[in-house]
Amino acid sequence: MGIAARRATIMQRQRSNVRDWVRNNNTARRVATTLLMLGIALIKAVPPLRRMVPTQVRLFAQSWDWEMLRSAITSFGSRIYIDQPCVMPDPPTWQPLAEVDEQWRLSEDQIRSFYENGFLGPLTLCSREEMISLREQVWAEIEQPSKTYGFVTGRDRHLDCPAVWDLIKRPEWTERLAQLLGPNLQLWRSQLFLKEPGAPEVTWHQASTYLSEEGYKATLWPTDRNELFQLTTWIAFDDVDYDNGNMQFVKGSHRRINTAHIGAKDGGGFARTRFKLEADITDDKVVNMPMQAGQFVIFSERCIHGSPPNASTDRRRWGMAFRTIKPSVKVYDTELRHHVMYLREEYSLENWGAVVLRGEDDAGVNRLTQPPSAGAASSAEPPLQAAV
Template identity: 30%
Template sequence: MVSEGKAFTLSDEELAQFHRNGYIGPFDLYEAEEMAAHLQALRPKLINTKKAVYGGGKTVSGVTNLSNYDRHLDIDFLAEHITRPEIVDRVSSILGPDTLCWRSEFFPKYPGDEGTDWHQADNFSNVAGSKHPQIVWPEDADFGGTITVWTAFTDASIDMGCLQFIPGSHKSMNYDESKVMDYNPDLINNQEKSGVRRGFFGYDYRQLQKDPNWSPDESKAVSQVMRQGQFIIFWSTLMHASHPHAGKTDQMRLGFAGRYLPTSVRVYPHSDALAEFGGAASLEKFGNVLTSGRDNFGHNRFVQTTVNGYRFPVRDGVPA
């Protein structure tokens, strides 16, 4: 499915704002009642991981696996979601006409859960077991990272753990992704930074700091309160975090992130498996989804999702 229309292209003013701050939004996508109905229908499909591309991924200490990754490849609603013109038109106005979605992830936050620590991601090698970059931009590219489109599948208030950004921080990296972080599941919900309960899914992101004495200027942080059904767009290199879930409600906060790149970027060029966050899985069934334009490079694997759940290799947006 490829977006043809450009009804939702960012204006010049919006593009200037995005390049200045590193993010833009939130934008309306679904009405709250509509999103709630989609989520209710989605829950049993999320539990059934038989068709998930990483459904057979192993766990470490039974803590986690990768079955919440890339569910757009086996769930029709998510396949449609990542290709919605409201999203793709805006993404392609930033990245250019030829774009792909290479990853999607769910980010649940349950009552009492810690916040997510401040972090940036450029090539995503920081948690990969192989330590190889997961994405590689052309050598003459002016920047790296990926565009993340984070959709609030539930309300995301400060008390429920909404996102936080430090505007303008996407222009320089404070972390060295070639460094190694040690995974320790005992750290989950058991860390505190600057008086706030924050962690990084069993890692301590501070291990990657270029300057061990540096700390983010949280006085510049902006909280991104979003209602159910809205989405926000940001560079992965933007300093971002999330508040803890204060537990004032028994409702979880659920975000869904789609990650987009121009087709010139190589995806998993050195890897045939994922090994991160305590889980591991083969990339044998993985494929990118062409979301706009064409693939003129031929160095990435593409798949096409259909309403019947079948996946075909595609070339230039056409099933091979």
């Protein structure tokens, strides 16, 4: 290794040490956060400065509005919006947004319930017996290195696992989504969530444009944040109940995005981050979502959700989340590398693309890719992700 290479390695290690020290030192983190937000506020207030700073800084100023900056600065870095603020009004009517076969049609009461509570379920994708039969093939494929990212991961396996794609393209799911989101749908993200016996709780959290992934900028760029532009579906591959950590929702909490107390002593854990959501969460608002294998729940990520510990001794809890958008929602902007800050992981987006799940691409704002058609899987280390 040459002198220049050694110097670069040393500098990279030093920067990493500094970042880790700031993350682990509460006072240093708060000082750094406050100074950073003051700098972003200055750039946001003086438009000519935006032409003089790197693209990342411009996107930072674009993604953080004045209320977000005010909260971070006046709290000395301890009170941060968990995502971009937005509201979620009711639609003009409770009529479905797409025409579907009668057997998949949602009633007006179901659509109203979704908007009142922020979630709808459980609904059935397939029988319990069929899911038990299918899940072994799904697991065998997911154990293989991702063709999208080049390593074993539970992220976006709908892009390269035929068994996953064959499962989710069914009308039992797509036709119900279309009635809430519209006739044209794109699938942009999926994630495996595995909670083994003894795994801890996942604290209450919510999202709108997934700004929390990179921290400085949004992941999704809708034309209007205050409309319903994305839905998440959590599909149960195992039977799930309170004992092994079923999903929980705070009904009615999807109307606004809340601030979070970062580093709160009484906060909970989400991946590698510790915080406490500043929201009115009472027992009468908490809804458990037990499901049989083969069932699913549709929800807005704005609805506060989490899960209790897996208190069982011999029952895992395996599910997968699938995130669907309107075609007009831009994903990832122009970046080719995506850093998930709270996991300290980075993904190359060179092989990523959104997939048309239903209808057509009537907007043309996203890179598209074809779903997998066939493939085989053998064994490897199982992909793990912080459970939700």
